[in-house]
Amino acid sequence: xxxxxxxxxxxxxxxxxxxxxxxxxxxxxxxxxxxxxxxxxxxxxxxxxxxxxxxxxxxxxxxxxxxxxxxxxxxxxxxxxxxxxxxxxxxxxxxxxxxxxxxxxxxxxxxxxxxxxxxxxxxxxxxxxxxxxxxxxxxxxxxxxxxxxxxxxxxxxxxxxxxxxxxxxxxxxxxxxxxxxxxxxxxxxxxxxxxxxxxxxxxxxxxxxxxxxxxxxxxxxxxxxxxxxxxxxxxxxxxxxxxxxxxxxxxxx
Ligand code: PGA
Numbered sequence: 001x002x003x004x005x006x007x008x009x010x011x012x013x014x015x016x017x018x019x020x021x022x023x024x025x026x027x028x029x030x031x032x033x034x035x036x037x038x039x040x041x042x043x044x045x046x047x048x049x050x051x052x053x054x055x056x057x058x059x060x061x062x063x064x065x066x067x068x069x070x071x072x073x074x075x076x077x078x079x080x081x082x083x084x085x086x087x088x089x090x091x092x093x094x095x096x097x098x099x100x101x102x103x104x105x106x107x108x109x110x111x112x113x114x115x116x117x118x119x120x121x122x123x124x125x126x127x128x129x130x131x132x133x134x135x136x137x138x139x140x141x142x143x144x145x146x147x148x149x150x151x152x153x154x155x156x157x158x159x160x161x162x163x164x165x166x167x168x169x170x171x172x173x174x175x176x177x178x179x180x181x182x183x184x185x186x187x188x189x190x191x192x193x194x195x196x197x198x199x200x201x202x203x204x205x206x207x208x209x210x211x212x213x214x215x216x217x218x219x220x221x222x223x224x225x226x227x228x229x230x231x232x233x234x235x236x237x238x239x240x241x242x243x244x245x246x247x248x249x250x251x252x253x
Contacts, residue, residue, distance in 0.1 A: 002206050004222060004249040005163065005229040007039040007124060008236025009064060009092060009210075014042050016049050023053040025239045033058065036229070036249045040236070041092055044078055051087035062090030065098060066121070068111030080119040090122040092231075094146070096169045106149040113150055117158050124163045124208070124231065125150055127190075131170035140189055147193050156198055163206045164190055165231040171211025173233060180220045180227075183209045187226035215241050218248035 019042065039060035042050045051061045067077035083091060093116065094109040104112075109125070116123050127146040129139045147164065154162070166186050168178050178186075187207045195202035209221050210231030221227055229249055235241040 002204065002228045003035070003037055004253050005037040005039065005206055005208060006242075006246045006249045007041065007062070007165075007208065007229070007231045008242055009041045009095070009231055009233050010043065010236060011064070011097070011233060012043055013237055014046055016046065019046060019050050019053050022239050023050075023057075026059075026243065027057060029243055033246060033250070035253050036246060038246055039090055041090075044083075047083070047088050048086045055087075060089050060122075061087065062092065062122075062124070063088050064092050064095070066091045066093070066112050066116050068108060068115050070115065080115045080121055083116075084119050084121060088121070090124065091116045092124050092126060092165075094126045096126065096128055096167060096172060100169070106146060109146075110150055110153055113154070113162070114158075117154070117161050120161075122161050122163070124165050126165045126167050126210070126231070128167040128169050128172075128211070134168065134170065139186060143186060143190060144193060147190060151193065151197050156201055159194075159197070159201055160204070163208060163228075164194075165208040165210050166190060167210035167231060173212070175212050177212040177214075177217050177221070178209070180217075180224050183221055183227055184224035187224065191226050213245060215244035215248065218245045219252050222249050222252035 039062050041062045041064050044063055063083045066080050071079055093112045098104045113123050129142040133142050171177050190207055191202050194205050206228035208229045208231045209227050213230040213232050214235050
């Protein structure tokens, strides 16, 4: 049985004061979260602060990005080892905003996954199709390309550190969510791709849904058999909404 995971992607939002308030309110209810895993992905500069605030709370703190390079003359970049050094345990790779706005293609995505896994960070690999690709019936082709690029390059041991997040680009930050059936269909397809590599890995690998998950739709989406939780953007900035989504994951477990 896979444990559900609810991950909050704060994107370029937050501050030290925000973390302080968020943690206080979140921790007031933290006792309830033993049946599911929770992770938060603040901006890199706030990781240290978040790690301190959430120390021994069971909440995993992760980064939204990592350099594909190990160290050296890469102005502005942050390496996987540096993230690990500040009590960061996980990283998002391949988010559609990084792919679309920062030109990260499948090669860069794979290099970043490798850099993270090499130092022992867990990875949430984000994949998803645009609206045009969905309307052109290219969902499976796009998802398959994005996933296989990583799947075929890594060993089973390396892949045990990877969680996949299916995030249809048209649903991110738009208020438009995939229906639970649409999500389940793609999640089952993804699990099938992983099963082609290894059956045991496919039954263990968590596949999260992301894209306008809110308190009023989370439980239904999380109840689908191949949906193992969510990657939450906007609603993770409102602690009451985030707590409610975590509760939905518990109910759907
Ligand atoms: P959203 O973002 O929940 O605001 O749609 C999800 C994401 O980008 O991970």
